[in-house]
Amino acid sequence: MDVLVIGAGPAGMAAAHAARAAGATVRVLDASDGTGGQYWRHLPASRPAARERVLHHQWDRYRRLHQSLQSDPGVTVSLEAHVWAIGQDDAGLTVHVSHGDVDGTGQRTETLRPQRLVLATGAHDRTLPVPGWTLPGVVTAGAAQALAKGERLAIGERVVVAGSGPFLLPVTASLLQAGASVVGVHEAARPRRLAREWLARPWELVGTTHKVSELAGYARHQVRSRVPYRTGSAVVRIHGEGRVEGVTVADVDDRWQPVAGTESEVSCDAVCLGHGFVPRLELAIAAGCGLTDQRFVAVDAHQRTTVAGVLAAGELTQIGGVDLALAEGEIAGWVAGGGDPSAAHLSHARRARSRFRRFADRIEAAHGIGPGWTRWLDDDTVVCRCEEVGYGTLTRVASDTSSVGLRSLKLTTRAGLGLCQGRVCGRTVETILSAASGRGSVPFADHTSTDRRPIAVPVRVGDLARPASPDVPSPSRKDPA
Amino acid sequence: MTPRPVDPARDPAEPALATTVTIEFEGRRYEGVRGQTVAGILLSHDVLDWRTTSVSGAGRGLFCGIGVCFDCVVSVDGVRDVRACQRRARGGELVERQHDRLPQPREER
Numbered sequence: 001m002d003v004l005v006i007g008a009g010p011a012g013m014a015a016a017h018a019a020r021a022a023g024a025t026v027r028v029l030d031a032s033d034g035t036g037g038q039y040w041r042h043l044p045a046s047r048p049a050a051r052e053r054v055l056h057h058q059w060d061r062y063r064r065l066h067q068s069l070q071s072d073p074g075v076t077v078s079l080e081a082h083v084w085a086i087g088q089d090d091a092g093l094t095v096h097v098s099h100g101d102v103d104g105t106g107q108r109t110e111t112l113r114p115q116r117l118v119l120a121t122g123a124h125d126r127t128l129p130v131p132g133w134t135l136p137g138v139v140t141a142g143a144a145q146a147l148a149k150g151e152r153l154a155i156g157e158r159v160v161v162a163g164s165g166p167f168l169l170p171v172t173a174s175l176l177q178a179g180a181s182v183v184g185v186h187e188a189a190r191p192r193r194l195a196r197e198w199l200a201r202p203w204e205l206v207g208t209t210h211k212v213s214e215l216a217g218y219a220r221h222q223v224r225s226r227v228p229y230r231t232g233s234a235v236v237r238i239h240g241e242g243r244v245e246g247v248t249v250a251d252v253d254d255r256w257q258p259v260a261g262t263e264s265e266v267s268c269d270a271v272c273l274g275h276g277f278v279p280r281l282e283l284a285i286a287a288g289c290g291l292t293d294q295r296f297v298a299v300d301a302h303q304r305t306t307v308a309g310v311l312a313a314g315e316l317t318q319i320g321g322v323d324l325a326l327a328e329g330e331i332a333g334w335v336a337g338g339g340d341p342s343a344a345h346l347s348h349a350r351r352a353r354s355r356f357r358r359f360a361d362r363i364e365a366a367h368g369i370g371p372g373w374t375r376w377l378d379d380d381t382v383v384c385r386c387e388e389v390g391y392g393t394l395t396r397v398a399s400d401t402s403s404v405g406l407r408s409l410k411l412t413t414r415a416g417l418g419l420c421q422g423r424v425c426g427r428t429v430e431t432i433l434s435a436a437s438g439r440g441s442v443p444f445a446d447h448t449s450t451d452r453r454p455i456a457v458p459v460r461v462g463d464l465a466r467p468a469s470p471d472v473p474s475p476s477r478k479d480p481a
Numbered sequence: 482m483t484p485r486p487v488d489p490a491r492d493p494a495e496p497a498l499a500t501t502v503t504i505e506f507e508g509r510r511y512e513g514v515r516g517q518t519v520a521g522i523l524l525s526h527d528v529l530d531w532r533t534t535s536v537s538g539a540g541r542g543l544f545c546g547i548g549v550c551f552d553c554v555v556s557v558d559g560v561r562d563v564r565a566c567q568r569r570a571r572g573g574e575l576v577e578r579q580h581d582r583l584p585q586p587r588e589e590r
Contacts (some may be wrong), residue, residue: 043516046515049496051495054494055494102548102563102564103554103563103567103568104563125545136529137529139543140546143546145546146547147484147546151516151518152492152494152496154485154486155484156484177493179491243529280549385541385552387536418551419552423549
């Protein structure tokens with residue numbers, strides 16, 4: 001195997017395909033039991049859909065990539081392959097994999113030493129806390145999408161969708177297609193900001209027109225379905241006894257601060273929240289890859305990271321959607337496979353990459369999180385869902401201890417130390433602690449972040465200890481957790 | 482009132498007929514179809530929570546749906562910490578609520 005690709009979503013699939021075209025042999029790993037990633041999530045092989053394509057965009061592109069990877073003897077796709085760590089030793093990177101059922105026992109472990117590594121691990125939802133968001137029936141926008149596409153299940157009968165960004169539109173469309181009634185979509189960005197960012201520099205949208213019309217198509221569908229779409233509006237409280245029964249929505253200002261006196265209550269049985277996405281950085285950080293100021297994986301024009309032999313593509317480098325992921329994957333795979341980076345046939349992917357990067361900048365400018373949202377929190381609103389740490393605890397500890405280190409603040413409050421290792425709350429905890437300790441945007445003195453997770457997925461000690469696996473690595477690492 | 486599966490007969494995606502699988506949770510048996518996750522089957526029967534938190538004792542169930550948040554972990558056939566949103570049911574599983582109690586300080590003698 002010349003090239004190892006981690007992640008079989010759009011970026012990883014495009015990378016594997018391009019690396020083969022460059023003549024390399026390829027291994028692809030994905031934790032799921034199917035290819036396609038979150039974007040092309042579909043019904044499993046045990047229950048195939050005759051018309052799966054009606055639920056997707058660019059489904060033909062997926063089918064072509066999937067079939068070419070399946071039929072090519074130079075590609076090995078390993079599904080249910082969980083990369084739990086990446087280590088470094090004198091000979092280079094070691095990639096530690098466990099194979100088997102999700103969170104099962106008796107996993108087979110494997111250690112790989114790839115010549116070249118393409119990281120395409122994608123992103124997950126960013127969800128801001130709201131009083132009541134831990135009630136059963138409150139899910140991320142991505143969860144609603146995954147259930148609708150992956151299991152044909154609507155999360156509720158009367159659903160409220162809230163947050164920000166264009167992803168709320170396809171989620172709403174999926175809910176409608178699954179038979180739910182969407183009682184409101186609440187986009188926090190205000191109309192003036194949306195218009196300013198979406199309508200500015202129209203020439204930049206040339207070449208992204210299928211994306212614009214895809215989004216416009218969702219909007220038209222939702223108008224026809226009489227789904228109320230409100231901008232400058234947010235869910236500021238979720239109500240219910242043991243499960244969701246309703247929400248309070250309110251107008252928010254340009255900084256996303258709720259406007260007093262605008263509250264109204266809506267009854268519903270499910271709430272889907274999505275305030276953007278966070279890249280899944282842990283493996284890139286473990287491999288030693290440098291990050292940008294915006295905390296994405298830094299790459300050059302050939303998608304090479306700061307670590308020799310390691311490339312990155314897709315949402316890891318910027319939240320940009322499927323088109324950007326496909327373009328970056330193609331470039332990364334071709335270069336990783338030993339192809340000439342200046343090859344003429346890459347010019348299409350290079351042009352697409354720059355178009356969709358500008359498109360992604362536009363979305364961030366229009367829909368990026370405003371700083372005023374913390375005003376909808378109460379002191380007892382849970383911020384860290386795993387350790388059940390409230391907003392008041394975070395602000396009190398940060399202001400009382402005057403600590404300048406994130407690590408000590410996490411240890412004192414326990415925020416971010418639970419089951420999810422800060423994946424859900426990490427960025428939010430950092431923001432709240434920074435604000436409460438008066439640091440503003442000054443980095444913490446210990447230069448740590450909540451993104452570092454040396455163990456990327458839980459692995460059972462028994463599976464590591466099993467003597468039959470001679471190449472099982474030592475989990476010890478030099479740098480602190 | 483409840484999450485519900487799309488009626489296969491009216492589903493524009495036209496999913497194939499799938500075999501039925503049954504799982505057991507808290508003394509009741511719940512039916513789903515092969516390919517559904519443990520979380521999907523429980524949700525489709527209006528079971529919304531299957532974990533009890535350590536600090537407040539609140540119920541939790543599905544949150545992120547893609548295996549990131551670990552809110553939905555549950556015990557399956559005696560093996561704990563299984564993400565219900567990722568584990569597909571094969572049929573016959575015994576699913577048990579996970580509740581990790583915090584250690585209590587021992588009484589002074």
